[in-house]
Amino acid sequence: MLKQLTLGLLLTAATALAQAEDTKTPPAPVADPQVSVSEHKGKFHGDTVKYRVTAGDTYLKDDKGNPKASIFSIAYTRTDADNSPARPLLFVFNGGPGSSSVWLHMGIFGPKRVVLPSDAERVGAAPFTVEDNRLSLLDVADMVFIDPVGTGYSKPLGEYEGKAFWGVKEDAETLAEFIRVYITQHQRWNSPKYLAGESYGTTRAGALVRELQEGWGSIDLNGVLLISSILDFQTGDFTEGNDTPYITFLPTYAATAWYHNAIANKDQWSSLEAFLQDVRQFALEDYATVLLKGALASEAQVNNVVDKLHRFTGLKPDYIRQSNLRVNEFLFMKELLRDRGQVVGRLDSRYLGEDASIVRERFEADPSSYAIDGAYTAAIQAYLAADLNVQREEPYHILSGEVFMNWNWLYARTAREQGFLNVTPFIAKGMRQNKDFRVFVANGYYDLATPFFATEHSMNHHGIDLERVTMKYYEAGHMMYIHQPSLEALVQDIRDFIVPR
Template sequence: MKTLAPALLALCLAAPLAAQDGPAQDRKEAAAPTPPPTISVTRHSGTFGGQRVAYSATAGETYLKAEDGTPKASIFSVAYVKEPRDPNRPVAFLFNGGPGSGSLWLHMGAFGPKRVAIPSDARDDGAPPFPLIDNPDSLLDVTDIVFIDPVGTGFSHALGKTEPKEYWGVTADAKSVGEFIRIWLNENGRWNSPKYLGGESYGTTRSAAVVNELEGRYNDVSLNGIILISTILDFGAQAGVPGNEMPYVLFLPSMAAAAHHHGKAPADAGTLEQFVEEARAFAAGDYALALLKGQKLQGEERAAIRRRLARFTGLSETYLDEADLRVSDQRFYKELLRDRGLTIGRLDARYTGRDYDSAGEGPDNDPSFYGIDAGYTAALNSWVRGDLKFRTDRHYSTIGGVGDWNWDLGGGGGGDSKYYKNVAPYIGRALRENSGLRVFVGQGYFDFATPFFGAEFSLSRTGIPADRVHFEYYGSGHMMYVRDEDRTKLSRDIRAFIRNR
């Protein structure tokens, strides 16, 4: 849908890559009988949150089937379960975003029992070998964990004659993930366990839609908590289309954070938190009002807004005047450090890169993505194919494995509109109808893919009980766990969230 293309770009972890498994492989599979699912179970132990835990790791396929029992899709997952098993122990279902991203980022970067060790200070991850080390920040001391790769991501794919596009959309994707969760609960006897659902980036969108599938019917799966990491729920508000003023408002506090980090903030800016709070107040107040006035904003009133905007963005008043007080995120990446010949990252503005030249409106690429992707891909394949002994000829699709996405919300608690897509009402409805449900929101100050002020805006709307939505903030970006201090804090924060149910 053309009007949503900018919103889609705003939540993908990077520009989509070509799917690694082509039509030839799919046609070959369609002509052959479907083999039974491949499943590998191994046993391990580790120390997590200061506790020694023995656990099983089940890496394998789960088949989603048609009403006649014909397998339609294979969902790959890795489930880590504490041994001996406890049916009353919490279980968390986690995935990443994209749409089209595998779960390797949360798996190998934040919450799995092993993690890839890449530089914590916003430097490039370099070349292999990448250290695969024990992860004491895994949540296995407080919950079992199931990492899910939806159809078109990771090793997950359509089967037989099924078209994969049947699963590529907000509602269809949520239904398939919801079906997988029900199957997993059946097979593992965990229907009465405390349950948590969580995702990152588009994975937060998926979380809201899956909550609607699980709790929005009478034979529901009740949840204890939703974990939102780098949140994108309201696509209309953040759609970068001419005439929509909200993106400028929602990105401004992130611009202030980036300016502060790179030494472009004024001498009296104070701490990062103080400067960001000042930018929040300006963005939601005088700046928003100024944008709403449009061309009626003139003279000294306009000049005053321009001066304050320069304070928060670190950009010159001349540039801001030429941009009509409206600086897109793409322009900001290029302009903030143009005088140094550098661009800043989109996923994490702490990262810097050097383009082919210093001219142009936007950066050549995102240094905060190409600075980490190789390490995560190598780590996932090494861990799953090696230690977990999962055997497959398929390539692991890290990101970019899905086609055109259907943004139809299918009505329900989120409503639907041809032009405005917002899944936050799904969460509001779930909170209103489940008094035991709580929401954790983790946001990085330097994240431009899913800016923290956008998350605050979408979750402060009418119908969402604010007393059960908890925010935490981190001194990094979209994938805050790449920074050692923030990974430990994120783990500690979510561990407390689960324990305080």
């Protein structure tokens, strides 16, 4: 009797499950990809160039051949030049994670550029200035701007959800597949290939080096361009017990204090770089020693560090001492100019803002973000519709908080195995396995999001071949290209890297 009852319950449960499956709403049918192709002409680096723009969706498929993701990209291909295999091809993306490629697209590389005041003046409302970008690399390279899933118009398809693509490894695998599909469809397997990423996009580039170059059937790269890079998160995450960021952020604190005339006796140094060399030396020696010693540091050692931190950053000695010699980036941004009633920007510490409350611990919002966001958002929307004939009612996601909040940061089997996320070893391994693989690094002195000294730390560890690394510095912030002198220097540096003189 018990067996019959059990069997009956199992049959009932199975029937209910089958009925639930039958009534489950099937995924919406997948529409055909939308693609717009247009022909253009422009003058770049003194050269008149005819080029084709392909703006639209590329569908990636799962193992069963079903579409799983739609990747929106904008590809620029020169049409009036010899289709030589030697013409470089750049795959360009931003970071976030959760950012579209709008910043590098309309800030450096694309044929149109958003023009902002070079002196970190806040921008108001439309109309914004968008001009032909004479500095674009289209004369010497073709470019593909990629929006990862959840950004721009890119999205999951069918039964797939965003979380299937939102993670360090998931994202790298997806973009590696897009690159494979692109170079196959457009017959670019034998072209020199570069990755160009900004911010988390540099982390993505490091992960992509691993996904593309390791194993059989590899896609070997000629190099990566790391713009405002974050490769080793131990250098940038202020977490309890991790003293490394206090060291790696210090030179950027000092550069910021220098810019805003918040330090005394500034004229004793001949230049910003001379000043920063002294700060670097102090950070690696006296400061690092005292942080490592902790309670074992002598009173004289602590007093020396307090005095030097005050001298280099302009922060008050009592504030430094009460902070246990450790001031994180957000505390610094609020504290530096508190007596003036101002806060400095995170993405670019040249920018200043005012908060409703002077005594709050952190700023209300990053003044270097709200100063520029509206201009780039309006510019890409207008450009897509008017110039590229991409007219969609769905929103173009500039920067998605949903993607960021649901990001899987694990790129190992366990969190214990991984520790802090660090993709620098992948780049070092890529160099060992590919003799032609080179690295270009662009640093902004006033970048409090991805500080230059943290990048120097990454490049000086993990077996990186420094002879194949080009390090450049600019007197601007995270998006150094909004500063006209830095933009012009950056573009020339990139040209020299891709097409050596």
